[in-house]
Amino acid sequence: xxxxxxxxxxxxxxxxxxxxxxxxxxxxxxxxxxxxxxxxxxxxxxxxxxxxxxxxxxxxxxxxxxxxxxxxxxxxxxxxxxxxxxxxxxxxxxxxxxxxxxxxxxxxxxxxxxxxxxxxxxxxxxxxxxxxxxxxxxxxxxxxxxxxxxxxxxxxxxxxxxxxxxxxxxxxxxxxxxxxxxxxxxxxxxxxxxxxxxxxxxxxxxxxxxxxxxxxxxxxxxxxxxxxxxxxxxxxxxxxxxxxxxxxx
Amino acid sequence: xxxxxxxxxxxxxxxxxxxxxxxxxxxxxxxxxxxxxxxxxxxxxxxxxxxxxxxxxxxxxxxxxxxxxxxxxxxxxxxxxxxxxxxxxxxxxxxxxxxxxxxxxxxxxxxxxxxxxxxxxxxxxxxxxxxxxxxxxxxxxxxxxxxxxxxxxxxxxxxxxxxxxxxxxxxxxxxxxxxxxxxxxxxxxxxxxxxxxxxxxxxxxxxxxxxxxxxxxxxxxxxxxxxxxxxxxxxxxxxxxxxxxxxxxxxxxxxxxxxxxxxxxxxxxxxxxxxxxxxxxxxxxxxxxxxxxxxxxxxxxxxxxxxxxxxxxxxxxxxxxxx
Ligand SMILES: Cc1cc2nc3c(=O)[nH]c(=O)nc-3n(C[C@H](O)[C@H](O)[C@H](O)COP(=O)(O)OP(=O)(O)OC[C@H]3O[C@@H](n4cnc5c(N)ncnc54)[C@H](O)[C@@H]3O)c2cc1C
Ligand SMILES: Nc1ncnc2c1ncn2[C@@H]1O[C@H](COP(=O)(O)O)[C@@H](O)[C@H]1O
Numbered sequence: 001x002x003x004x005x006x007x008x009x010x011x012x013x014x015x016x017x018x019x020x021x022x023x024x025x026x027x028x029x030x031x032x033x034x035x036x037x038x039x040x041x042x043x044x045x046x047x048x049x050x051x052x053x054x055x056x057x058x059x060x061x062x063x064x065x066x067x068x069x070x071x072x073x074x075x076x077x078x079x080x081x082x083x084x085x086x087x088x089x090x091x092x093x094x095x096x097x098x099x100x101x102x103x104x105x106x107x108x109x110x111x112x113x114x115x116x117x118x119x120x121x122x123x124x125x126x127x128x129x130x131x132x133x134x135x136x137x138x139x140x141x142x143x144x145x146x147x148x149x150x151x152x153x154x155x156x157x158x159x160x161x162x163x164x165x166x167x168x169x170x171x172x173x174x175x176x177x178x179x180x181x182x183x184x185x186x187x188x189x190x191x192x193x194x195x196x197x198x199x200x201x202x203x204x205x206x207x208x209x210x211x212x213x214x215x216x217x218x219x220x221x222x223x224x225x226x227x228x229x230x231x232x233x234x235x236x237x238x239x240x241x242x243x244x245x246x247x248x249x
Numbered sequence: 250x251x252x253x254x255x256x257x258x259x260x261x262x263x264x265x266x267x268x269x270x271x272x273x274x275x276x277x278x279x280x281x282x283x284x285x286x287x288x289x290x291x292x293x294x295x296x297x298x299x300x301x302x303x304x305x306x307x308x309x310x311x312x313x314x315x316x317x318x319x320x321x322x323x324x325x326x327x328x329x330x331x332x333x334x335x336x337x338x339x340x341x342x343x344x345x346x347x348x349x350x351x352x353x354x355x356x357x358x359x360x361x362x363x364x365x366x367x368x369x370x371x372x373x374x375x376x377x378x379x380x381x382x383x384x385x386x387x388x389x390x391x392x393x394x395x396x397x398x399x400x401x402x403x404x405x406x407x408x409x410x411x412x413x414x415x416x417x418x419x420x421x422x423x424x425x426x427x428x429x430x431x432x433x434x435x436x437x438x439x440x441x442x443x444x445x446x447x448x449x450x451x452x453x454x455x456x457x458x459x460x461x462x463x464x465x466x467x468x469x470x471x472x473x474x475x476x477x478x479x480x481x482x483x484x485x486x487x488x489x490x491x492x493x494x495x496x497x498x499x500x501x502x503x504x505x506x507x508x509x510x511x512x513x514x515x516x517x518x519x520x521x522x523x524x525x526x527x528x529x530x531x532x533x534x535x536x537x538x539x540x541x542x543x544x545x546x547x548x549x550x551x552x553x554x555x556x557x558x559x560x561x562x563x564x565x566x567x568x569x570x571x572x
Contacts, residue, residue, distance in 0.1 A: 093364050120387060123383075124367045126364045129351075129352050129353075129359060133356050139324070140322075158498045161445070161449070163443075164439070165438050165441075166435055166437055167436050167438050175352075180497075207362075210362070211394050211396050212397050217390065219384070225546070225552070227541065227553070230554045231560065232560050239567045242512065242535070246533045248455075
């Protein structure tokens with residue numbers, strides 16, 4: 001069985017965002033890029049399936065700049081077998097990204113494709129669903145737990161106090177959110193081994209943009225925030241403000 | 250007729266709250282764009298509730314009521330919406346940016362070679378075209394984007410857009426659609442209800458969250474009690490989720506839920522950048538922290554410098570007086 005995991009590099013979550021000179025994209029100088037946390041969990045799910053079953057190949061795929069090689073190596077160190085790097089400097093929208101990913105992996109004939117529920121840079125939650133549609137696969141969204149058994153996946157998802165259990169025969173695409181498993185920490189040996197694994201560089205097929213960015217700005221800084229007081233004595237005043245000034249109670 | 254379709258989300262024959270916000274915003278945008286809004290209700294046994302949407306000013310309601318949709322997953326909804334869009338020739342399709350809404354918007358948009366503009370917090374109508382503002386980098390920046398091809402797909406962040414009541418006489422149109430066999434490949438095999446029904450964090454209008462300053466899981470009853478007296482739900486920082494004090498579904502932040510309630514109360518939470526990312530678009534933020542230098546105070550509208558164990562019991566008492 002073949003599992004494809006889509007991974008994306010994003011600014012480390014502790015990054016302070018600065019707007020670039022074009023006022024449309026971020027200023028990437030000094031930013032440390034990491035694998036998007038949900039994508040890392042998706043890799044972990046794939047590796048756990050591989051550990052519990054025979055004959056499983058995991059392919060990690062990314063579209064991004066050449067330095068995305070780093071996050072592919074991260075996935076390889078976690079246990080993926082090989083990588084595909086779709087090299088592109090263009091910031092393209094979710095459709096264009098999904099289309100390029102679909103073209104690059106179509107020939108792989110994957111049985112299971114995993115994505116993160118969202119990439120924590122553009123926060124779109126789009127690429128997984130679009131990719132599933134382009135690959136003509138059913139789409140399970142936001143799985144917190146994932147089990148694989150005999151050509152079938154079972155996913156669990158918690159929504160508004162209810163836990164849904166969902167089943168689907170392969171092939172299918174699942175987007176992963178945080179659940180009970182944690183991504184493993186790569187050992188030095190696994191990092192060294194990952195350097196020798198195969199990464200294939202391919203060029204993208206880019207379709208026309210369907211969404212255009214007009215502006216990127218920082219959110220307005222909070223004004224007028226204040227300390228109401230110290231200790232329990234301040235509570236009466238706080239409730240008064242919540243009732244009368246901001247009218248939220 | 251071109252116009253805007255407002256897709257609603259139904260759970261067990263009642264609307265999820267975000268549906269009303271989407272309908273209401275579609276009505277407002279349609280007015281500004283000089284076109285009409287149509288609400289869409291899809292499910293099994295939904296015809297009887299469809300009329301309720303008239304309360305939010307929408308004149309046209311399309312209903313797909315099909316017993317095949319009983320217990321169905323997302324795919325058939327996308328097939329139904331595709332047929333409605335084609336029948337109506339709609340220009341814009343609005344979804345609630347719930348987890349389901351975002352997934353549904355993606356698989357529906359893809360059928361038209363599009364992507365949806367996700368999780369928008371503001372709509373801008375200019376020259377008969379729509380642009381949208383949406384938080385990116387978990388709210389550390391805001392982008393303005395414009396869909397360049399029609400139909401265009403948009404999802405709206407819950408709790409951000411007001412659901413205004415203005416009664417109009419709504420026309421309900423029943424529509425028959427066809428489903429492919431493939432649409433039912435995914436099966437919901439079990440739904441387990443929590444003992445206590447709580448709103449999802451992303452939908453709650455009041456959230457009280459606890460962090461490491463709560464000292465241990467045994468003290469979170471204070472958080473739960475304050476949340477329930479204020480009619481809200483409880484959340485948590487990642488530190489307490491990682492420590493196993495609280496379940497991960499309660500985590501607010503960049504790798505948890507992104508929330509925008511009317512009121513967010515952070516108790517014993519330092520205000521790390523990843524936590525702020527998930528809650529900074531809340532309307533009013535209250536912070537209780539014993540360290541007056543804690544970064545959470547920089548985003549708080551109101552702060553109390555103090556010990557949560559002294560402040561929270563008094564807040565619970567004060568909260569009870571409200572009812
Ligand atoms: C990749 C990545 C993703 C992350 N994602 C998230 C995320 O989604 N959500 C998230 O929350 N974090 C996230 N984090 C973690 C984040 O960086 C912080 O570690 C975390 O938010 C801290 O939680 P805290 O505020 O509860 O704990 P602390 O930072 O330890 O703060 C505890 C606070 O409680 C106060 N305090 C202590 N005792 C009392 C008392 N008796 N009364 C009042 N106040 C008291 C202290 O002054 C302090 O400010 C992420 C980190 C990484 C690296
Ligand atoms: N450039 C990319 N390369 C590889 N996978 C991607 C890329 N962009 C998005 N994805 C995948 O799609 C998921 C959702 O991304 P998004 O729709 O951008 O929030 C991510 O978690 C990844 O698994």
